[in-house]
Amino acid sequence: MTISKIDELVADLRSVISPASIILEATERSAYSCDGLLSHKAVPLVVIVPESREELVTAVRAVIAAGLPWVARGAGTGLSGGALPDDEGILIVTARLNKxxxxxxxxxxxxxxxxxxxxxxxxxxxxxxxxxxxxxxxxxxxxxxxxxxxxxxxxxxxxxxxxxxxxxxxxxxxxxxxxxxxxxxxxxxxxxxxxxxxxxxxxxxxxxxxxxxxxxxLPEIRRTLVAYFDSVADAARAVSDVVAQGITPAAIEMMDHLAIEACELATGAGLDTSATSCLLLELDGEADEVVAEFRAVGALMREHGSSHVWEAADERERALMWLARKAAFAAAGRVAPAYIVQDGVVPRSALPRVLEGIGRLGEESALAILNVFHAGDGNLHPLVTYDPAIPGQEERAEEVAAKILKLCLDEGGSLTGEHGIGVDKVCHMPDMFSDEDLAAFGRLRFAFDPLERCNRGKLLPTPRLCGERPGRYVPHPLEVTGRGERW
Missing domain, CATH: 3.30.465.10 (Uridine Diphospho-n-acetylenolpyruvylglucosamine Reductase; domain 3)
Incomplete structure (x- = not known):
């Protein structure tokens, strides 16, 4: 990328949008080097933060005219590297378009x-x-x-x-x-x-x-409970039975012991840290139906071995339950300084087997794994914790995260439920989709982006990305053995 090309773009931008919307200083640009997936980083050549829709459209058209690649970014909370900047391109931040x-x-x-x-x-x-x-x-x-x-x-x-x-x-x-x-x-x-x-x-x-x-x-009423279990398998079977009874909760969330401990330490919400696992279950809708189903759900929890059930007495207690659950990702920092969160999906019936498999991976790798996830639709969010200061732990965590995805696919599941593919799982796409599928996806993408400059390298695998890991460079095995070199 020639410096003159960037200089020309910046000059053009300054003539059509506010100079305050253009970030050029290296330290400020580095603040946008990653999203919530901290293991992949790249610094964009220019960051544009438009203050209006009109500025955004004008700026992007200028970038397109300059022939430069570009990436859009919102709040940067994504967990798969979907907003990872292109280090040869421009980052467009939409955070100020907040009306x-x-x-x-x-x-x-x-x-x-x-x-x-x-x-x-x-x-x-x-x-x-x-x-x-x-x-x-x-x-x-x-x-x-x-x-x-x-x-x-x-x-x-x-x-x-x-x-x-x-x-x-x-x-x-x-x-x-x-x-x-x-x-x-x-x-x-x-x-x-x-x-x-x-x-x-x-x-x-x-x-x-x-x-x-x-x-x-807004629903007429909401009723919420936390049911505690002595085993993760019992909690998983309780989830399946609730659905089998024809009850459709608004939410069914599961946390294992490590997650319960971390969330309680972080929030003081009142969770029982002696439990092996718990389910947070919420019903909402018309009052008569919800009251009857809530009573039935409480009975089902006990039938499946729940040691005790905490029913929210009022909105304050309900808010405490959700505060604890939604603090899970941040609370994992009390277990280790870093983690990789996965986002695989499995059928509900496979939950006990997959959770047992994740437990074995944690034991074999000597890495703590917190399980907190949407149990109702089998969308797992295991947090594989590690310390980047300890040599080899980050690589070991990445291996475990990849094996968790394989567990999900082996059970007929999916690579992602809601966090996306991004750069984190792009090289696993052939594990789930055939060459014909990926080619069809590529043709669709090309129809929208014929010049292939919009958020390139994400979602669909390419030889470059699957041969080289984005972010910190890791030597290829041929380099390590002296049979090849990087150029």
Whole structure:
């Protein structure tokens, strides 16, 4: 990349957008070198933080005209490296595009910019008796644009689904510079579902500039409990039995002993740290139905060996339960200074086997693994902890994380439920998809981005990425043996 090309772009940008929206200083650019996946880092050549939709469109078109690669970034809370910058390109940050443009309480929709924080939308529509259902653990910080990129779900996805079920339309700035609307303000827009194609595409098909969100009425009541078990297997079987009884909880979350301990130390919420595992289960809806099902669920917990059940007596206790659960990722720092979080999915019936397998991997590797996850839909979030200051531990943690994904695939599961592929799991894609599948994905991506400059190297495997690990350079085995050299 020639310096003159960057200088020319910066000069062009300064003539059409605010100079305050352009970050050139090296230390400031390095602050954007990674998202929540800290093991992969790259510093962009220029960071652009537009203060309006018009600035964003103008800036991206200038980058396209300059022939430079670019990556979009929201709040940077992603966990798969989907917002990892291109060290030969430009980073476009949407965090300042944070306006709620319209709330229509009658139609139950809101139109927002991509930088609106997830939880802030629910707060804004609360006076109308409405809320936005997707609730990732990072909802106090993550943005709706990022939720669209990753098709985020959250704890209540078992009943309410993922972002794709709650976004009706999007305005998309294509990698060609064209602005298009996909979907609309209703559930069934005419034509092919290109809206659904873009949601979950991890920013590889363009930048979302406006979003039409579907809102839901607040449920009449919510009832929440934490059930404690002497074994993870018993808790997993209780989950399957609840669903088999025809009960659809709003959320079913599981934590193992290590996760319970860490979360309680971090929050003081009142969890029983002597338990081997626990389930956090919530029902919501019409009062009569919820009360009857809640009674049945409590009985099922005891039938499956729950030592005791903590039922939230009021909203304060309910908030404490969720505070503990949503603190899990941060709380893992009390176990070790670093961790790798996985995001595999398995059938509910396979949960006991997979959790036992994860336990064996932890013992064999001598690494502590915290299990905290969406048990209702089998979306695992094992946290493989390690100390980067101890030689070899990070590599060992990466090996364990890869083996966990293999466990999931061997059980007929998936590489990801909501965190995405990014760069973290891109080289595992052939383990799940055939060459024909990947070729079809590539053709679709090429249709949106014919010059292949938008968030390149993410989601779909390439020989470069799968032969070289992005981030810190690791010598190839041929180099180690003296049979080859890097050039």
């Amino acid at each position: 709620i443009l319209e709330i229509d309480a009658v139609a139950q929709i809101a139109v927002v910019e991509p930088g609106v924080v997830n939880l802030e939308l629910s707060k804004a529509v609360l006076p109308e008796g409405l809320y936005f259902a997707p609730d990732p653990s990072s909802q106090i910080a993550c943005t709706i644009g990022g939720n669209v990129a990753e098709n985020s779900g959250g704890a209540h996805c078992f009943k309410y689904g993922f972002t794709t079920h709650h976004v009706l339309g999007i305005e998309l700035l294509l990698p060609t510079g064209e602005l298009v609307w996909l979907g609309g303000e209703g559930m069934d827009a005419p034509g092919p579902d290109l809206r659904g194609v873009v949601i979950g595409s991890e920013g590889t098909l363009g930048i979302v500039t406006r979003i039409v969100c579907r809102l839901l009425p």
